[in-house]
Amino acid sequence: MNDRPAEVPVLPWAGVSARRLQRSSLAPTGTATGPADVVARLCGAHAQVLSAAELxxxxxxxxxxxAGVREALWTERTLVKTYGPRGTVHLLPTRDLPMWTGALSALPPSSGNARGGQQLLTPEQIEQVIAAVAxxxxxxELTADELTEAIVERTGSWAADPVMEAFQGKWPRWRAVMDIAANRGxxxxxxxRxxxxxxxxxxxxxxxxxxxxGPAALAALVTSYLHAFGPATPQHFARWLAAPRRWATDLFASLGDALQEVELAGERAWVVAGDTDVPDGPPRGLVLLPxxxxxxxxxxxRALLYPGAASERALAAGQAGNFPVLLVDGEVAGVWHQRRSGKKLFITVEEITPLTGVRRKELDEQAARVGEILEGRTELTLAKVTVGPHA
Known part of the structure; x- marks a missing residue:
């Protein structure tokens, strides 16, 4: 950018990648102290499939x-399973619930989040349902059917009308705003059960x-997001949160001197003010991400995170996360899949670039670690992954 002011720091991709690995507790020198600490550093762990979050x-x-993750969730209650970014189920740190509920309940509607279902209820009905849920x-602790009965008792039969599109039929009307009820606390x-x-x-x-x-919660969420994944743009934040881009741009602007402009890969982006240091060494480590x-x-x-052939193999229509990936030194270097049979985990890893002997040993160790976490015995194969995205 020719008009970039001289004082705007230029951050190298290798340094940014190394610090993201450290802050996401993926570097060999990770310092996370427990499940809640990890999830706080990640700004939530996606848990539509709980085993993926556990991994x-x-x-x-x-x-x-x-078992340790489940203990933190169900016994210690230092984690909570609820609706988080993008209207999807996440594990969040219990201590951060005030921030998350304040921020998510302040989001405007967007075609990218799950709030389109609220058109099935009037504003008055939405408030009635949320009060009845609380x-x-x-x-x-109630199942969905039990909760439906309890809501009907407190509102009326309209709340149970089967009008919401579901996987194999229709859900009752009230479930269209389940995520909003969660976001409201x-x-x-x-x-x-x-x-x-x-x-x-x-x-x-x-x-x-x-x-x-809302304003304080959103400011705190932007800070947490940028600490974990910055430098980033308002558009990146909007995509991560499933919020309108223009709204995110205005939000970043409203934070003023709390944020700082930098340059990464020839583009301007933002970090928390003063947070421009990167590690001296290159990014290191091999990990199988779920x-x-x-x-x-x-x-x-994405072009640097998924370099070359990785963008075609490991992204689904440009969306990250639909394939479990092999991450090598902070960049996607393959995809993988697991199939469970009793206690046996059959892991197939497809390399995009052949691994060296040293890397292959690291992969063996990583596959064994996956087995430990999921409490199974692993069998590793290097071969083409034949299943599609999100299989």
Whole structure:
């Protein structure tokens, strides 16, 4: 950029990649102290499939398995499973619930988030449903069917009208705003009952919690995001959050001197003011990241994160996360897939560039670690991955 002021720092991709690995607890010298600390550093762990979140967290700790993540979630309650960025299910740190609920409840509607379902209810009905959800769950863990009955008792039969498109039929009307209820702090997931999910009130995780005011919560979320994944643009933040781009641009502008402009890969981007240091050494490490791991979803530019053939093989229509990836020195170097049979995990890794002997040894160790986390025995094969995205 020829008109770039001389005082704007130019950050090298290798340095940015190395610091993102450190801050995401993926560098060999990671310092995360437990599951909640990991998830806080990641700005949430995608948990539409809980085992993927368990693997995301476990890979960043030397001695944690999925049992440790579940203990943090269901026993210690230092984690909470709820609706997070992009209207999708995430694990979030319980201590950060005030920020998350305050920020997510302040988001404007967008074609990219899950709020389109609110057109199935009037504004008055939305408020009635949220109040009914909060009251029904204040001292209980209920399945979806049980919660539907409780909501109908408090609102009316209209709340159960089967009008929301679902995977195999229609869901009751109230479920169209389930994510909004979660964002408002009225609902989160409880422990699974058999094969059925349950829901409860997050006040049971963090008694007395109150969502932060929208502006303060959004400022805190931008800061957390930029610390983990910066330098980034408002457009990157909007994509990560599934929010309107213009709104994100205005939000960044409103933060003024709290943010600082830098240059990365010839483009301007932003970091938290003063946060321009990068490690001296290059990015290092080999890791098998699961579906929708926070590192690949949050980091940009995609062309550098997914260099060369990786962009064609490991992205799905430009979207990151649909394939589990082999990450080598901070960049995508392959895809992988696992198939479970009892205690046996069959892991297939497809290299984009053949691994050296040293890297192959690291891959063997990483596959064994995946088995430890998921409490299984692994069998590793190097071959083409034949399943499609999100399989």
């Amino acid at each position: 995301s967290v476990g890979l960043r700790l030397s001695d944690t398995t999925r 009251d029904s769950l204040k001292d209980a 009225a609902l989160c997931f409880g422990e699974t 058999g094969r059925k999910a349950t829901y409860t009130n997050p006040h049971r995780w963090l008694p007395g919690f109150t969502p932060l005011e 579906y929708f791991d926070a590192y690949v979803v949050g980091c940009h530019p």
